[in-house]
Structures are given as C-alpha cells and as structure tokens.
Amino acid sequence: MSTIGIPRALFYYYNGDKYVRFWQQVGLDVVISPPTNREIMEQGLKLSNTEFCVPVKLLCGHVWYLRDKVDYIFIPRILGGELHGKRRYGCPKFMGLPELVKNTVPDLPPIIAVDVELDPRKLCRAFIAACKAIGVNTLHVVDALNILLEDETKPQPRVEGDLILGVVGHPYLLYDEFLNLNLLGKLSDMGVTYVTSADIDHTILDTYIKQDYDVHWLYEREMIGAANYFATNRKFNGIIYCVSFGCGPSSVVSEFMQRVIAKRIPLLMLVLDEHTTEIGLLTRIEAFCDMLRWK
Secondary structure (H helix, E strand, O other), X not given: OOEEEEOOOOOHHHHHHXXXXXHHXXXXXXXXXXXXXXXXXXXXXXXXXXXXXXXXXXXXXHHHHHOOOOOEEEOOEEEEEEXXXXXXXXXXXXXXXXXXXXXXXXXXXXXXXXXXXXXXXXXXXXXXXXXXXOOOOHHHHHHHHHHHOOOOOOOOOOOOOOOEEEEEOOHHHHOOOOOOOOHHHHHHHOOOEEEEHHHOOHHHHHHHHOOOOOOOEOOHHHHHHHHHHHHHOOOXXXXXXXXXXXXXXXXXXXXXXXXXXXXXXXXXXXXXXXXXXXXXXXXXXHHHHHHHHHO
C-alpha cells in the first residue's frame, strides 16, 4: 500500500484531520510529521530563503522530515474563492506552496498538489484528479469526498474566570507549541481562561466581520471577526494577538488591531519568529496579565 505524508504545519492546522481521513478512506497509509522540534526547525531554517516567514520555514522542515519516509507528500494550494459576494484570497505563499517546497527542499518524492477552493464542486474535482493521477480507484474517492465537505459547527465558547483573554492568530501560530513557546500552556499555568480565534464558529465570525470592514484575505478576515467578538463581549478582559514576523497579509490586521481594537480593549501584540525567546515571551504575557488584574 502506498504512503502519503502530511506535514504538520500551515494548512494542517486548518483541515488536517479531514485530509488525514480522506487519504485513509481512499486506501493510502498516512504519515504525519511529528510536532515541531529543534531538528525540524533547524532544517527548515537551513533550507529556506531568508525572506520566508517562519511558518513557511517550518513547513519546509516538516517536508524534509517526511521526504524519505513516504511515497508521496500532500501539499495543497490554498486559492480561496467566492464568499459573501467577494473574491477571497489566501496568502500568496499559500497559493504557491507546492512550487515553493519543490524549489526549496531537495530529493523529494512526488508532491500531490491539490487546488483547494471554497467552491465544493471545484474542490471535489481537484481531489478526484489528484487521486486519478496516482492510480486510486475512483469508487473509493466518491465516498471519501463527503469527509472534505463536512461542516464543522463549533459550540459557543464558555468563558468563566477572574481573568479571561481572547487569543487571536492563525491556528498554525496558536497550536504549534514549539513555535509559540507553549503560549497557551503558559496562560493556563498563570490561571488565565482563554478563547482562541479558532474556537469561534464561522457564523459568529461573519457577524462580527461586518461590523467594521471585510478584507479580501481569506483567513485574516476571520481574525478581524474574532477580535471584534472579543472586544464586544464584556466578559473578556483583553486580547493577545499573535503574528508571524514578515507576514504580509497580517500587516493589514495588525493596523486594524492597533488603530481600532486597542481603543476598545487592552491589546498585547506578540510577534513570533525563530529568534523569539521564552523569557522574553513570558515576561510580556506576565506583565500584561498583571496589568489587567490590577485594573
């Protein structure tokens, strides 16, 4: 049986579970790279162009880890699509991830590059074409497509505690504990209750996006909606906004956070990259939480 590798980076933190189940359903063995560690980080930094943001460097490190362990590596091309009457776009690097990786990491097995769009028909056609290219029986693919189309409804976040924070950022920043130096774990150790932007259902995000402005970046608009939700809900004492150094689309959100959200609720912006130190991060979040408790 053929094996396909899925890097535990970037797109994995959005729909990784669906991708794993899909490829398993069509009959492939799935190998997921381990959580980010020092070796993966160092290899990603060594191979990557210095202009890449650190999440893309980590993707290259995860692909390097998988390169000699699988027959194929799955790397989707995130294109976006029509949403609420407007064309939405992914990050330019997301649009060219397969080509970026091919030209960065040497000695790779074949890359399965699938165009991921919001239109379910285009999404299904792209995965069917990818399966045909590697000889997967199309009868198996039809049933597996339902996995990709599952709608994930998230429950209303429960917020209870003496200090409650909203944590805004891309999921690959919030949930990669090596990259963010276990930020969420540190908040829990400090007795802080938190809700992340990834915890909020898309229907709620859409409501709060429309209160200000609706940017064309696919994932950044969700962060704007989450920030509005946290700033409007009186239960939240403050917001921590995580951003990757050098991220172009996030620069739009950063301006919005500093000029609009910070006037409504206390805001701490954390810029993460390969040079972020644990003591520096801990000092900033401790000072922020102490300030909120003293208010």
